[in-house]
Every structure is written in structure tokens, then in C-alpha cells.
Amino acid sequence: MPKYIIEKNGPLKGEVVMSGSKNAVLPIMAASILTSKQCTITDIPKLRDVDVMCQLLRSVGAEVNIDYIKKEISITCDTVSELEAPYELVKQMRASNLIMGPLLSRTGKVKISMPGGCAIGARPIDLHLKGFQALGAEIELEHGYVEARAEKLIGDKIYLDFPSVGATENIMMCAVLAQGITTIENAAEEPEIVDLANFLNSIGAKIKGAGTDTIKIEGVSKSELTGTKHAIIPDRIETGTFMVAAAVTRGNLLIKNAIADHVKPIIAKLKECGVEITETDGDIRVTANKGVKATDIKTLPYPGFPTDMQAQFMTLLTSAIGTSIIIETVFENRYMHIGELNRMGSNIKIEGRSAVVPGEQMLEGAQVTATDLRAGAALVLAGLIAEGTTEISDIYHIERGYSEFVEKLSRIGAKIRKVED
Ligand code: EPU
Numbered sequence: 001m002p003k004y005i006i007e008k009n010g011p012l013k014g015e016v017v018m019s020g021s022k023n024a025v026l027p028i029m030a031a032s033i034l035t036s037k038q039c040t041i042t043d044i045p046k047l048r049d050v051d052v053m054c055q056l057l058r059s060v061g062a063e064v065n066i067d068y069i070k071k072e073i074s075i076t077c078d079t080v081s082e083l084e085a086p087y088e089l090v091k092q093m094r095a096s097n098l099i100m101g102p103l104l105s106r107t108g109k110v111k112i113s114m115p116g117g118c119a120i121g122a123r124p125i126d127l128h129l130k131g132f133q134a135l136g137a138e139i140e141l142e143h144g145y146v147e148a149r150a151e152k153l154i155g156d157k158i159y160l161d162f163p164s165v166g167a168t169e170n171i172m173m174c175a176v177l178a179q180g181i182t183t184i185e186n187a188a189e190e191p192e193i194v195d196l197a198n199f200l201n202s203i204g205a206k207i208k209g210a211g212t213d214t215i216k217i218e219g220v221s222k223s224e225l226t227g228t229k230h231a232i233i234p235d236r237i238e239t240g241t242f243m244v245a246a247a248v249t250r251g252n253l254l255i256k257n258a259i260a261d262h263v264k265p266i267i268a269k270l271k272e273c274g275v276e277i278t279e280t281d282g283d284i285r286v287t288a289n290k291g292v293k294a295t296d297i298k299t300l301p302y303p304g305f306p307t308d309m310q311a312q313f314m315t316l317l318t319s320a321i322g323t324s325i326i327i328e329t330v331f332e333n334r335y336m337h338i339g340e341l342n343r344m345g346s347n348i349k350i351e352g353r354s355a356v357v358p359g360e361q362m363l364e365g366a367q368v369t370a371t372d373l374r375a376g377a378a379l380v381l382a383g384l385i386a387e388g389t390t391e392i393s394d395i396y397h398i399e400r401g402y403s404e405f406v407e408k409l410s411r412i413g414a415k416i417r418k419v420e421d
Contacts, residue, residue, distance in 0.1 A: 001393060001394070001421050002395055002396075002418055002419065002420050002421065003391055003392060003393050003395060003418070003419055003421055004380065004383070004390075004391070004392040004395050004398075004406065004416055004417070004418055004419075005389060005390070005391055005416070005417050005418075005419055006365075006380060006383030006384060006386075006389070006390045006391075006392070006414070006415065006416045007365075007383075007388075007389055007390075007415035007416075008365070008384070008385065008386060008387055008388065008415075009249055009384045009385070009413065009414055009415050010249065010251075010413070011249045011250050011251035011252065011288075011289075011413075012245055012246055012249045012251035012252075012253055012384070012409075012412045012413050012414060013251050013252050013253065013412060013413055014253065014254070014411065014412040014413065015253070015254045015255075015256055015412075016242055016253060016254075016255055016256065016408050016411065016412050017256045017257050017408075018234040018235055018238050018239050018242070018255060018256065018257045018258050019043075019045035019046070019071075019234070019235055019238060019257075019403035019404070020043040020044050020045045020071070020231075020232030020233070020234065020235060020403075021045070021191075021192060021195070021232055021233050021234060021235040021236065021237075021238075022045055022047055022049055022050075022235060022237075022238075022400075022401045023095075023165070023190075023192045023235075023237075024191070024192040024195040024196065024232050024233050024235075025041065025044050025045060025050060025053075025232045026049060026050070026053055026095045026098060027095075027098050027169045027173070027192065027196045028041055028195065028196055028199045028230065028232065029041065029050070029053045029054075029057060029073065029075060030053065030057070030095075030098040030099045030101075030102055030173070031102055031173050031196060031199060031200055031203075032057075032062075032075040032077065032203075033057060033060065033062055033075070033077040033080065033099065033102050033103065033106065034102045034105060034106055034173065034176055034177065034200075034203065034205075034225060035077070035203050035204075035225040035226065035227060036076075036077060036078050036079070036222075036225075037076070037203070037225070037226050037227030038074055038075070038076040038227040039074065039075050039076075039199075039203065039227050039228050039229075039230070040072060040073070040074045040227075040228070040229040040230070041072070041073045041074075041075070041199075041229075041230055041231075041232060042070075042071060042072050042229065042230070042231045042232070043071055043231045043232045043234075044066075044068075044071050044072065044073050044232055045071075045232075045235060045238075045403035046068045046071075046403045046404060047399070047400060047401060047402075047403055048396065048399050048400045049093050049095065049400045049401060050066075050073075052089060052092050052093040052096070053093070053095070053096075054066055054073070055089060056085060056089050056093075056096055056099060057075060057077070057099075059082055059085070059086070059089065060077070060080055060081065060082045060083070060084075060085075060099065060103065061077060061078075061079055061080050061081030061082055062075050062076065062077035063075070063076045063077075063078070076227075080103065080106060080107050083103060083107060083109050083110050083111055084110075084111045084112065084145075085097075085099055085100075085110075085111070085112035085113060086113060087113040087144065089113075090112060090113040090114075090115055091113070091115075093400070094115045094123065095166070096112065096113075096115070097112060097115055097125055097128065097166065097170070098166065098169060098170060098173075099112070100112055100128065100132070100148065100170055100174075101128075101132075101169065101170035101171060101172070101173030101174035102173045102174070102176075104132060104137060104148050104150060104153070104174050105153065105173060105174045105175070105176055105177040105178065106177060106222070108149065108150050108151060108152075108153075109147075109148070109149045109150075110147070110148050111145055111146070111147040111148075112145065112146060113144060113145055114141065114144055114145065114146050119333070119336050119371045119372040119375070122332065122333075123331075125146070125166070125167070127160055127161060127162065127164045127167035128164075128166060128167045128170045128171065129146065129148070130158070131158050131160075131167055131170065131171035131174070131184070132148050132150075132170075132171070132174055134156045134157075134158045135150070135153045135154060135155065135156055135158075135171075135174055135175060135178050135182065136150045136151075136152060136153050136154050136156075136178075137149060137150040137153070137174075138150070152179065153174065153175070153177065153178035153179065153219075154178060154179045154180055155175060155178045155179060155180035155181045155182035155183075155217070155218075155219055156182060156183075157182075157183045157185065158171060158182065158183065158184050158185065159185040159186055160184065160185065160186045160187060160188075161186070162186075162301075163186050163187060163188040163189065163213065163301045164188060165188045165190055165192065165193065165301075167188075168184060168187045168188040168193055168215070169188075169192075169193060169196055171184055172184065172193070172196065172197065172200070172207065172210075172215060172217060173196075173200070175217040175219060176200055176205040176207075176217060176219065176220065176225075177219060177220065177221070177222060177225075178217075178219040179219050180218075180219055181216060181217065181218050181219070182216070182217045182219070183214065183215070183216050183217075184214070184215045184217075185213065185214055186213055187209075187210075187212075187213050187214060187215045188301060188302065189211055189212060189213060189301070189302050189303065190301075190302040191211070191233055191236060191259070191262045191302070192233070193210050193211065193215075194210045194211040195232065195233045196210070197210030197211075197215070198210075198230070199228065199230045202228040202230055203225050203226055203227065203228045204220055204224045204225040204226050205217065205220060205225070206218035206219075206220055233259065233262070234257045234258055234259055234262075235403075236258075236259065236262040236263050236266075236306075237306065237308045237309060237374075237401075238401075238402060238403070239255055239258040239259075239262070239263050239266075239284070240263050240266040240306070240308075240309045240312065241309070241312050241377050241381075241402070242255050242286075242408075243255060243263070243266060243267075243270060243277075243284065243286045244266075244270075244309070244312045244313060244315070244316050244381060245381055245384065245409070245412075245414075246275075246286035246287070246288055247270055247273065247275045247286060247288040247292060247316055248288075248292075248315060248316045248319060248381050248384060248385055249288075249384050249385060250288045250289055250290075250292075251286075251288060251412075251413075252285070252286070252287045252288070252289070253285070253286050253412060254283055254284075254285050255283065255284045255285070255286065256282065256283050257282060257283075258282065258283065258284045259282075260279040260284055263284070264303065265303065265304060265305040265306065266305075266306070266309055267279075267284075269295055269297060269305065269313065270286065272293070272295045273292045273293050273294075273295050273316070273320060274288075274290055274291065274292055274293045275287070275288045275292065276288070291320075291321050292316060292317075292319060292320045292321070293320055293321050293322060294317060294320040294321060294322030294323055294324040294357075294359050295317070295320070295324055296324055296325045296326070296327075297310065297313055297324070297325075297326045297327070298326075298327040298329060299326075299327070299328050299329055299330050300329060300330070301330065307328060307329075307330035307331055307334060308374050309374070310326060310328055310334060310374070311334070311337045311374045311375050311377065311378035312374065312377050312378050312381055313326070314326060314337065314338070314341065314348065314355065314357055314378060315341065315378045315379075315381040315382045315385075316381070317357045317359060318341065318346040318348070318357060318358075318359065318361040318363060318382070319359065319360070319361070319363075319385060320359035320360070321359055321360060322359050323356060323357065323358050323359060324356075324357040324359065325354055325355070325356055325357070326354065326355045326357060327353055327354045327355075328353050328355070329353060332353070334372075334374075335350055335355060336371035336372065336375050337371065337374075337375035337378045337379065338350060338355060340368040340369060340371070340375070340379055341363075341378070341379070341382055343366050343368060344363045344364055344365070344366045344368065344379075344382055344386055344390070345361055345362060345363045345364045345366075345386070346358070346361040346363060347361060362387065363382055363385055363386035363387070364386055364387050364388060365383065365386045365387060365388035365389040365390040365391075366386075366390060366391075367390075367391045367393070368382075368390065368391070368392055368393075369392070369393050369394050370392055370393070370394045370395055370397045370398055371394070371397070372397050373397050373398060373400050373401040373402075374401075375397070376392065376394070376395060376397045376398035377398060377402065377405075379392050380392065380398065380405070380409070380416065383416070384414055384416075393421075395418070406418050
């Protein structure tokens with residue numbers, strides 16, 4: 001199994017260019033099976049999850065051509081030949097459930113293996129299913145699979161108990177071909193939802209309000225849907241991770257192809273820590289040549305502080321002056337990195353959903369395991385400031401979501417390499 005080997009580093013310096021957003025490209029790829037016409041998606045990131053989504057789309061009958069050099073993917077789903085997402089693919093990537101909405105909308109039927117719990121929580125899909133039911137689908141759960149069927153989908157008002165990103169996306173995609181108007185209330189407001197709505201509108205859907213808590217979808221007929229060419233937004237979590245990489249190494253980075261508006265809570269927290277941030281059009285400069293101060297963080301749905309940045313900030317705060325409190329409210333079990341960080345010499349304590357993070361901890365290199373994507377990123381950041389050598393295993397989690405991570409880090413001075421064990 002490949003590993004990352006990281007040596008203690010000085011300040012990271014230079015320029016780094018952000019890739020397209022993982023959490024935008026996955027739903028948009030899934031959405032392209034709503035239409036029989038060709039969809040070309042540009043600015044795609046090179047990720048394991050994108051490869052899994054390609055396999056999944058091919059398995060339902062789409063023709064998929066991917067060109068990582070041009071950062072482009074084209075998807076044509078002339079006819080849907082299979083209505084089932086198998087266990088082998090769903091267990092590799094939870095976001096496989098995003099094909100439910102478009103397949104149900106286009107064919108009136110879909111069957112997918114139920115995603116189980118994962119390292120960050122139980123992650124049920126009840127809100128997705130309630131949404132499909134409200135539009136007229138019947139749901140059956142059997143032998144670990146969930147099947148949704150609908151003779152006719154009819155628009156309705158759907159109030160989400162929680163502004164779930166996946167449920168908002170799945171229901172929005174399902175409602176594209178439903179009859180009449182669907183309203184999603186308490187919808188997720190993430191930039192990835194807006195990117196998906198823009199893509200859907202570009203193939204002929206009629207969606208308003210994406211990016212607010214109320215989204216209205218006016219159903220259209222299949223014949224109104226066309227093909228499109230759509231560029232993916234930059235990855236705000238990759239942006240945040242590199243911003244923290246600059247801060248944790250007391251470095252100076254120019255982060256290019258970044259949308260400052262999408263990382264407002266990250267900018268605000270880094271400024272509270274005493275890190276200098278300057279925003280120019282499409283670039284963010286992060287300068288951290290002074291000590292970093294402690295701060296408190298509570299994760300929340302967008303536009304609150306993102307849960308996907310909680311682990312990376314925890315690494316930063318182990319080096320801050322003072323003690324910080326982090327409260328994780330989005331996922332119930334997103335603290336698996338704490339055990340690993342403590343093995344590297346921090347002394348973080350968990351109290352329910354809160355973590356108490358003492359600062360000025362001298363981290364030491366150790367053999368650690370990436371338990372999930374963002375936990376893995378936090379360990380890479382820890383490796384950059386830990387004395388000696390850090391060896392990270394299970395790095396496939398990291399490669400699911402960071403495009404050319406080792407290459408990008410190396411170019412700004414990090415001593416990181418990937419080795420085959
Ligand atoms: N939830 C339910 N029922 C549902 C759906 C969600 O209880 O039917 C709960 C979840 O268990 C969780 C909370 O609601 O506690 C939030 O889940 P949400 O549905 O918003 O998350 P998701 O769609 O499964 C996406 C991202 C995650 C990111 C979350 C929150 C994608 C492919 N994944 O997941 O990304 O953490 O939103 O922002 O978009 C990552 O990139 O590392 C990652 C995990």
C-alpha cells in the first residue's frame with residue numbers, strides 16, 4: 001500500500017493553483033445522465049472519486065470520455081441501460097447515491113446499494129428518500145438495497161429537517177423532469193449547489209433560488225433538455241487546506257484560482273488567529289510570519305464554518321498560542337484524526353461534540369493512518385511541522401479528494417513524497 005513520507009519543513013512559499021471542486025463535479029457528472037445529449041464538463045480535478053463516478057455512469061449506460069490533460073470530461077447518456085448502482089461502487093464512494101435523483105427523474109426507477117456508515121458518521125439518506133416520496137416515488141428497502149419507483153413525478157413543497165447538501169442536490173435533480181413546481185425549503189446553500197443549478201439550467205432545467213434556503217424547480221419535459229459545456233468552480237476546501245498549510249508552516253503563499261467569497265469563514269478564522277490575508281481578483285495571499293493565536297470554531301452548514309476544514313484547523317491550533325475549542329455539529333463522529341494527532345504529541349481532549357485543543361504542542365513525526373479524506377489532510381499538515389519523519393498510510397482517502405496533492409505541495413517547498421510500501 002502506498003504511503004506519504006513527510007519531513008519537518010520550513011515555511012511554504014510560492015504560488016499554487018487550485019483545481020475544480022470535488023463536491024461540485026460529482027453531482028454535475030451525475031446530473032448529466034438526465035439528458036440524452038452530450039455534456040462537456042471542464043476544469044475537472046484529477047481524483048479517485050471522479051474515476052469512480054465515471055465507472056458508475058458507464059455502468060448505467062453512459063459513454064464517458066475523460067481527458068485529465070485538458071481537464072475535461074464528456075458524458076453522453078443516449079439510453080439508460082441499467083438502473084442499478086452496485087455495492088462494489090457505492091462502498092467506494094458514498095456520493096454514488098447522487099445518481100438516484102437523475103435516474104429516477106429520467107426513467108421512473110432506480111435501485112442502489114444503501115451506503116453504510118463511514119468514518120465520519122452514520123450518514124443516513126432518509127432526507128433524500130423523503131424528498132423522492134414527496135414527489136410521488138414509492139421506496140422499498142430490501143437486502144441492503146433501496147429501490148425508488150414512480151409512474152409519474154409531481155412537484156411538491158419539501159421542507160428538509162436539516163439543510164443536507166446531498167438531499168438538496170438529489171431532490172433538485174429529481175424535480176427537473178417532475179410535473180409542476182417543486183419547492184425545497186431549508187435547502188443547503190453551498191456554492192456546489194449553485195454550480196449544480198447553473199449546470200442544470202444550462203441543459204434546460206428551470207431552477208431559481210439556488211444559494212438561498214428556498215429553491216424552486218419548475219419541471220420541464222425530456223425533449224426540452226439539451227447538452228452543454230460547463231466549467232466547474234474552484235475547490236473551496238482545497239483552497240482552505242492550502243491556506244492552513246501556509247499558516248501552519250508560518251509561510252507565504254499565493255493561492256490562485258480561488259474564490260474568496262466561498263472561503264469567508266476560513267478567512268475570518270485565520271485573521272482571528274493573526275494570519276494576514278489579502279484578496280485580489282481570483283487570488284488569495286496568505287502570510288503568516290508571526291505567531292498564530294488560538295481561536296474557537298463551530299462547524300455549521302454554509303455559510304458557516306465548513307466541517308470539511310475542521311480537521312486541518314485542528315492541526316493549526318495545536319501550534320497556536322493558547323487553548324482553542326472546536327465544536328463539530330454537522331457530523332457526529334468526525335474526530336478520528338484526534339487519536340492520530342495525539343500520537344504525534346498533541347494532547348487534544350474530546351468532550352461530546354467538543355474538542356479542547358491546547359496550543360504550543362511540539363508535534364513529533366510518527367506512523368499514522370488517514371481515516372478519512374480531511375483527517376488525512378490534517379495529518380499531512382501535521383507532518384510538515386512535526387520533528388522528524390511522519391509516515392501516513394491509507395492515503396487513498398486523501399487521493400479521493402485532493403488533486404495532485406504531493407506535486408502541488410512539493411512545488412511550494414514541502415518535503416513530501418509518495419512511496420510504495
Ligand atoms: N443527514 C441525515 N439524513 C440525510 C442526509 C444527511 O441525517 O438524508 C445528516 C448527515 O448524517 C450529516 C448531515 O446531515 O450528519 C450533513 O450531511 P449532508 O447530507 O449535508 O452531507 P453529504 O451530502 O453527505 C457533502 C459533502 C461532504 C461534506 C458535507 C457537509 C459531497 C460529495 N460530500 O456530504 O464532503 O462534508 O456535504 O458539508 O458533496 C468531504 O469532501 O470530505 C466530504 C465529506
